[in-house]
Structures are given as C-alpha cells and as structure tokens.
Amino acid sequence: MSLIHKTAAELGAMIAAGEVSAEEVAAAHLDRIEETEPKIRAFLHVDREVTLAQARAVDARLRSGEKLGPLAGVPLAHKDIFVTKDMPTTAASKILEGWRPPYDATVTARLREAGLVFLGKTNLDEFAMGSSTENSAFGPTRNPWDLSRVPGGSSGGSSAAVAAYQAPLSTGTDTGGSIRQPAAVTGIVGMKPTYGGSSRYGLIAFASSLDTPGPFARTVLDAALLQEAFSGHDPLDSTSIDRPVPKVVEAARNPDVAGMRIGVVKEFDGEGYQPGVLNRFREAVKMLEALGAEIVEVSCPSFTVALPAYYLIAPSECSSNLARFDAMRYGLRVGDDGTRSAEEVMALTRAAGFGPEVKRRIMLGTYALSSGYYDAYYGQAQKVRTLIARDFEAAYQKVDVLISPTTPTTAFPIGERADDPMAMYLADLCTIPSNLAGNAAISVPCGLADEDNLPVGLQIMAPVLGDDRCYKVGAALEKAFEARWGGPLLKEAPAL
Amino acid sequence: MTTIMAYDEALDRFEPVLGLETHVELGTASKMFCGCKTTFGAPPNTQVCPTCLALPGALPVANEKAIESTIRIGLALNCSIAEWCRFARKNYFYPDMPKNYQISQYDEPLCYDGYLDLEVEGQTFRIGIERVHLEEDTGKSTHVGGATGRIHGADYSIVDYNRAGIPLVEIVTKPITGTDRLAPQVARAYVTELREIMRSLGVSDVRMEEGSLRCDVNVSLMPRGSSEWGTRTETKNVNSLRSVERAVRGEIERQAAILADGGKVVQETRHFHEDTGTTTSGRSKEEAQDYRYFPDPDLVPIAPDPAWVAKLKAELPELPSVRRKRLQAEWGVSDHDMESMHNAGAIELVEATIAAGAPAADARKWWMGELARRANESGVALANLPVTPADVARVTELVASGALNDKLARQVFEGVLAGEGTPDEVVAARGLEIVSDEGELLAIIDQVIADNADAAEKVRGGKVAAVGALVGGVMKASRGKADAARARELILEKLGVSG
Numbered sequence: 001m002s003l004i005h006k007t008a009a010e011l012g013a014m015i016a017a018g019e020v021s022a023e024e025v026a027a028a029h030l031d032r033i034e035e036t037e038p039k040i041r042a043f044l045h046v047d048r049e050v051t052l053a054q055a056r057a058v059d060a061r062l063r064s065g066e067k068l069g070p071l072a073g074v075p076l077a078h079k080d081i082f083v084t085k086d087m088p089t090t091a092a093s094k095i096l097e098g099w100r101p102p103y104d105a106t107v108t109a110r111l112r113e114a115g116l117v118f119l120g121k122t123n124l125d126e127f128a129m130g131s132s133t134e135n136s137a138f139g140p141t142r143n144p145w146d147l148s149r150v151p152g153g154s155s156g157g158s159s160a161a162v163a164a165y166q167a168p169l170s171t172g173t174d175t176g177g178s179i180r181q182p183a184a185v186t187g188i189v190g191m192k193p194t195y196g197g198s199s200r201y202g203l204i205a206f207a208s209s210l211d212t213p214g215p216f217a218r219t220v221l222d223a224a225l226l227q228e229a230f231s232g233h234d235p236l237d238s239t240s241i242d243r244p245v246p247k248v249v250e251a252a253r254n255p256d257v258a259g260m261r262i263g264v265v266k267e268f269d270g271e272g273y274q275p276g277v278l279n280r281f282r283e284a285v286k287m288l289e290a291l292g293a294e295i296v297e298v299s300c301p302s303f304t305v306a307l308p309a310y311y312l313i314a315p316s317e318c319s320s321n322l323a324r325f326d327a328m329r330y331g332l333r334v335g336d337d338g339t340r341s342a343e344e345v346m347a348l349t350r351a352a353g354f355g356p357e358v359k360r361r362i363m364l365g366t367y368a369l370s371s372g373y374y375d376a377y378y379g380q381a382q383k384v385r386t387l388i389a390r391d392f393e394a395a396y397q398k399v400d401v402l403i404s405p406t407t408p409t410t411a412f413p414i415g416e417r418a419d420d421p422m423a424m425y426l427a428d429l430c431t432i433p434s435n436l437a438g439n440a441a442i443s444v445p446c447g448l449a450d451e452d453n454l455p456v457g458l459q460i461m462a463p464v465l466g467d468d469r470c471y472k473v474g475a476a477l478e479k480a481f482e483a484r485w486g487g488p489l490l491k492e493a494p495a496l
Numbered sequence: 497m498t499t500i501m502a503y504d505e506a507l508d509r510f511e512p513v514l515g516l517e518t519h520v521e522l523g524t525a526s527k528m529f530c531g532c533k534t535t536f537g538a539p540p541n542t543q544v545c546p547t548c549l550a551l552p553g554a555l556p557v558a559n560e561k562a563i564e565s566t567i568r569i570g571l572a573l574n575c576s577i578a579e580w581c582r583f584a585r586k587n588y589f590y591p592d593m594p595k596n597y598q599i600s601q602y603d604e605p606l607c608y609d610g611y612l613d614l615e616v617e618g619q620t621f622r623i624g625i626e627r628v629h630l631e632e633d634t635g636k637s638t639h640v641g642g643a644t645g646r647i648h649g650a651d652y653s654i655v656d657y658n659r660a661g662i663p664l665v666e667i668v669t670k671p672i673t674g675t676d677r678l679a680p681q682v683a684r685a686y687v688t689e690l691r692e693i694m695r696s697l698g699v700s701d702v703r704m705e706e707g708s709l710r711c712d713v714n715v716s717l718m719p720r721g722s723s724e725w726g727t728r729t730e731t732k733n734v735n736s737l738r739s740v741e742r743a744v745r746g747e748i749e750r751q752a753a754i755l756a757d758g759g760k761v762v763q764e765t766r767h768f769h770e771d772t773g774t775t776t777s778g779r780s781k782e783e784a785q786d787y788r789y790f791p792d793p794d795l796v797p798i799a800p801d802p803a804w805v806a807k808l809k810a811e812l813p814e815l816p817s818v819r820r821k822r823l824q825a826e827w828g829v830s831d832h833d834m835e836s837m838h839n840a841g842a843i844e845l846v847e848a849t850i851a852a853g854a855p856a857a858d859a860r861k862w863w864m865g866e867l868a869r870r871a872n873e874s875g876v877a878l879a880n881l882p883v884t885p886a887d888v889a890r891v892t893e894l895v896a897s898g899a900l901n902d903k904l905a906r907q908v909f910e911g912v913l914a915g916e917g918t919p920d921e922v923v924a925a926r927g928l929e930i931v932s933d934e935g936e937l938l939a940i941i942d943q944v945i946a947d948n949a950d951a952a953e954k955v956r957g958g959k960v961a962a963v964g965a966l967v968g969g970v971m972k973a974s975r976g977k978a979d980a981a982r983a984r985e986l987i988l989e990k991l992g993v994s995g
Contacts, residue, residue, distance in 0.1 A: 083553045202553040209793035323596035324550040342591045369788035
C-alpha cells in the first residue's frame, strides 16, 4: 500500500520507527496533491518548499532524540481560517487576500510542536459561512466521490483533501456543522469537540460562541489522535475550559457499546430527509443494538427551532466579529486615492471585499442586534438556546449519547442550492443543536445512500466534555461496518 | 454668537441638575485584554500585539488586576458589587478603535448603586453613584493639516494604538439635584474627591493633563418651583478640575439664556473649549449611533467570589474624607481651614511636612501662607512647586532654633524655589543666618547708636519706645540677620536703661 493510503497512526509509527522519513511522507502527499488538485481544488495555498523544510526539521528533531507525539512527521491539511506564520491566511475572502499573519493560532502552534507537517491551507466557504464551499471567493472545491457535487462546508477543502488521499488528516472548524456535514458527505470522520475544549485563539472568528476547531480523518482513531494533539486549556482563549481533556485516544482504541444507552432523536426524521439516508441510519441503529447497546427514543422538541435561533445568533456575532476588516491595518484597501475619508474607504473596501453570503449575514446580524429588535430576535434566540441545552440535559439523564443522521441528504450538486439560502441552511439541521449547547458530536460514515451511491454520515452527540463517548461509539460502529463492508467505505470511492 | 445669562440671574430663575461621567485609566502594568505594556509616552505603536491591533483570530482575555481595581473603586464608592456580570460589545466604526467595537459593559455593570459624600462650603452633598464599569480605551488619532486639529478639514490622520486596550473605568453619577448655586463647586469637588480616592487606592495616577482622568458633564435646568427636569446636554473634553467648574457654570448660563428667551435646549453633545470656557455644539442625539450592544461571546462572565470581595473591602485603605477628618482632629484646625487646605491641595504636603518633624501649625502656616502665595503668583499647583515637605520642615526647624527668623525664612524659600538648593545650601550661599556672634552685633549697635544720636538720647531720657528706631537700624545694617530681640536687650543695656 502506498504511503498516501496509510492512516495517520500507521504513518506516525513508521516515521517513529525510522522506516520512512517525514520528508518522504510529505513528498508523497505533495505529489498526490499536484496530481489531483486540478480536479478537487481543495487547497488555497500549497508551498512545496515550505512543507518539505518543515518535514526535514521534524526529521532532524526525531534524529536528535527529541520525544515527540504519535503524529510526529505526519502531514496535515490546515483549514485556511487558522492563522499561520509561514503561509498566507485568507478565510477564503478577497478582503484578506495576500495577508501574511505575524503569529500562529494556538492550534497551529500545538500541531507544529507535536511535529505535524503542514501541506497547505484548505478552501472553505468565505469566513466559514456556508455548507458547500461554494461561497469561497476563490472558487468551489469538488467532492472526490462525484466531482459535480459539493464536498460540504464550510470545511469542504479539508474534507475533500482527506477523502481524496491528499492528506491523512486535516483541521476544520465547526460553527453549525462545518466539520460534521462535510465529513458525512465525503465519507470520512469529522469531530466537533466540546466548545472550549480546543482553543479559538488565532482562528478567524465567525460566531465566537459557537466556533470550535476539530479534526478530520479517515479513521476514528486518527481523528482522536489529531484532536488530542491540539486540545487542552489555552490561557489566550478566555472561553477555553481549564479542566482535563477527555481521553479520546483511549476511547477510540476501545470500541465497545455493550450496555450503553443510546438515544435516537425523534425530531430528526421524516420530511426533508432523503430515504437512502434514513435507511442507512436505521441499519446503523440496528447494528448498535446488535452490539449490545440499548436503544431509546428520545424527544427534544426545541431542536426543531434550533435552526432559526442559530441564524440569529451566528449572524449577530459575525456582524460584530467582521467589523475589524476595515482596510485600516491589513488586507484589502479600496478607493484610498487621497480624496476619500477613512469612512468612505472602509465602506468601499467592505463592499468590494466581502462576498454575498457574508454580506447577507452581516446585514441579518446588524438588524437582529438593533435597538428595538434585540429582544425579539437576539434575545429570543438566546432563550431558545437555553431550551436546547435543557433538552440535551434531560436527554442525557436517560441516555449516554444521542444519535441522528448527520445531514438530511447526501452531497448535492454544485450550484443546486447556491441561490436558495434556505435550502442551503437546511444542510445543518441536525448538527446545529450541539453547537448551540456547546456539546461534543462526531460524524462517522454509515454507508452509501441507495439513490445515488453517495456517503451517508451518522452523528453521535455527547454531553460537554463527553468527547470520549463520541469516539467510543464511533469506533464501535466503524469496526462493525468495516467488518461488514470488508474495509473502509472510501474504498468504494471512484479513482481520481 | 452664544448669548448667556449672568450666573446669579440664571440661578434666580432656574435650578440646575447635574450628571457626571468620569473615565479613569487604570494604572495596571498591562492592558485590559492583552499583555501589552501601558507606559505613557512610549513611541507610537510600540505597545501593541495581535489582540489590541484586532488582527484576525486574536482574542481578549480579561485582566484580573483591572477587575480587582474596579471592584475596589466600587467599594470605596459604597457600591454593591455584581455577583455575576458580563462584558458587552459596543459596536461602531472608528479608525482608532481596532475591532470597530469597544469591549465595555452595558446593562450588567460590575459595581452599582453607591454614593459619595462631599463637603462644599460647610454643606454636605450626597452624590449618588449609578454604576462603575470596566471597559477598554481606544487608540489615539491625530489629525494633521487643517485649521482646527479636528478630523474635518484635516489632510490626513495618523493613529497610535498604544492606548488601545488600556483599562478604563467609567463612573456614572445618578442625577445630582439640590446643589443650587454651588453646582459648579459641587461638580469640581466631586471630581477632586474621585481623584483622591483613586490615588489613595493606588489604582491610577489620575493625571488629567495626560488624559488618565476625563470627565463628561451633563447639565439641565428646571425653572424654580418646577420638579420636571429639562433637556440635558453632555459636555465632553473637560480635562481639568477648573474646567469642570467652568463647564458647569458656562452651560448653566447658556441654557438659562435659551430658556429665558422661550427657546428649547437641544439634547446634544457639546465640546468644551479651555481657552474661552464655553461650549460648542457637537453631535445631536438625533444622529445618535445605535451601538447594538450584546454580551461579548469571547469573554467568560465575571463572577467575583463574595469572600474575595469581602476581603478587598476589609483591606481598603483609609479613604480621603475619613483621613481628612482624622487629620483635622490631630491638627486641631477649623472646618474652614481644613477645607481651604483641601481646596489648595495642601493636605498631603502639610501631612508630609509634619511627618518630617515640623509642628502642625508651622507646616500649615508656610504651605497656606508664603508658599500658597508664590504658587498663586506663578500659576502652578502647590504640589508642583519645586519645594519638598522636607525642605519646609527644615526651615521650620531653623526658625525654631533661632537660626532664622520669618523674614529670613522667606528668603530661604525664595532661594529654594529659584533652584539654589536645599534650605541649608541657600542659607550658606546667601549668608542668611541670624547674627549670633555678640561681638559682631555689639559693633553694629555701637555704630547705629553713633549714627542715631537723637534717638539714643530719647531712650536715655526714658522714652523707651524710641528704641524701635535703633533696633530697625541694627536689622537694616545686618541685612536682617540680627536677632531683633537680642539686639533690643543689648541696646537698652548699652544706653543704661532697663527694658
């Protein structure tokens, strides 16, 4: 098996044992990127020399006897929303085109410290606003399963890169489903850790109370290894949790659901769900029961109003977070010809630099926070948020984890929902409640839909700091499915 | 041209209602939400980082020391301390505000509902404190070119972000009524007292000239006999104690003229001009911004442990008003004298002079007399005179020992203030010591008697009062250095008359 088809755990072990160098592993993936990028377009920035230099530095650290983690030398694709000192960072927006950050995000810094090698920066919906990666100012990324379809979003570059074997691992951020939904529609594993479990410092903010960095991988164990590499308390992020991180790697290595109580969320079913998605989900429920779990139907009525609440809270926060892009200190500057005031230059720059979806959300949020509307919109949405947290709390009194389809449909064709924001927003129907409650949730592959032979994802939700439960159940499902499929789901994907 | 009504007439017809918003820059070593230093006067944009420049991805973390300082201020102002409160974002675009929102507090201030008692001209005023909250300062814009130094008409503007993110405490009073004619003095006394409280707490250097204490003054008038408040204006840019007093007075005079003329006061922001003591119109409330406040999701709520707050309260230093009462009793001075010392900023100086060994009466006499006169003459604050409490104590010591008399002592102060050195150095350099060598003194006396034979004859003839002219002659001949009492004794002895 070639280097690009190995898991991150395997590559880490081989590099640690000296069977292969980090540089060789990086080069193999850079070759794959070069070969497949014209079709996939997962990356916004690749710099072979920077990557190889990083790999050689890790090789040198290993040779000098430095004790590094299990992923030392393993390459990774980094979502272009984490700032990086040695690579430009754009958030897929024209307003930041060409900007070179003077600092590293905490996630970036921890991955460097752990010896991971950055293959480049991956595409996303502009400022992570979207569910298809079509909102990137630099063009869409394509789904490796079907190049006419979207890879999900906003972290679509990261999901496509891992599904296309361009990278064994990638980072994402999940605000309303931006890791789980792309993982589901590309047939890989994507995890949204507990809010506050991974640092937001240096992650370009979309909605601060929701944004959560998390891993993509082709196996549950790889995702756990990556999450462990960047998790933990960060004094630079006030919302970072100062408590021990759940033992996710240990959980991923011990797949077992015997005796667990697993809740099926009643509300995530019925109209709007693709039959093939529901079929695969129901099979997975049966499989969990066969593995010894007790299945309980759970009702969480407030989840049905999570989507509107999210589309008030997230735009409200974004309208304020994106105010800093004003042409004064960095990024694009339009109309500064010596005759215009700072205010005019700000307005012209923002008009030219932000794409339509970003503008839509800034306007929505500005309106929702306005004097006289605040209570009816933002205030009301916060109340819904409290109700959702209570529904989760009540559910976790009865069950250990909750499950649902990750997203109502499989990957949709590029362009299909581009002009229909409401249809686009529905892609995050099942993922949003976990963001609003700050819970942990993972998406694992559970087969191909009957109608289109495209991947379906299953979501496992757990309480705050219950990340290990997601991995434990996810790993059990993965083991059982791979036994049934005779290998990972991705082997069904067409060759590129 | 703004018409005004004479202050006395304005007060005959209207009663003022005041409100004061004071911003105090805290003297923490680092900024409110990042680790940058806060040194005043550093080269532009050298005390900045990703957070206070609002680079993409950077996050704030609240400075615990600033929270502690704010709670201590709240406690000193008799406020309740919130058990749980949040920072809020105040959204508006301005180039010197890097995030285009200010992290502040909105409907959940850290401290609320307190008061501060003031004594002004023998009356006590209780000023209600609405809230004390914590926020961050903005950067500083300089508008280059144009006539006014304001943004309109400027060729370009430059921004220094060193100040961006420095912790700022905002202290807001409840409406202040019942001050009557003393409104300007009460406003000034309030800011003065706040400043002293900040100093005693050690939370800020409160230098108004450096902008570390800034005041916005709200004024409205209601006709005598009415209980319905008028429309208020908010005067910004009031940056000295004297200006606070003048701004209140000026606004009362301006609004009274408008109201007396049947006009309406416009609710607006006004700018205070130090040079003329008048205000001019700024932004009106119709153009007011919608700040779209909402709780800042980047920051966790502040939930001060009640036990910690109790400890901070127990550890508050003696507050200035309490201290003044104690010192007044120790020094045995009248209310009036104490207030004069307070107004002159002499209390710390007198206290330090006493601590350096001077008797209370002498310390007060010099600071409130000769030195206050000289400070007044040269237009500087008493505390800024180039003379130390130790210098004053030394002079009183020299007087007590008989080495100087009051007249010589004044010459010593003149020398010290002129930068000629310590009192002892001035005495030596100017040769100011009282002549205590009897031989030298007797020689002078002989000469004076010889030169004033008439006066000497009168004394010999029993007119003892005539000795004054001879003593005066001795003092003159010795250039004031003779001990006048001893000279008198010696003259009378010489002339064979018993005093």
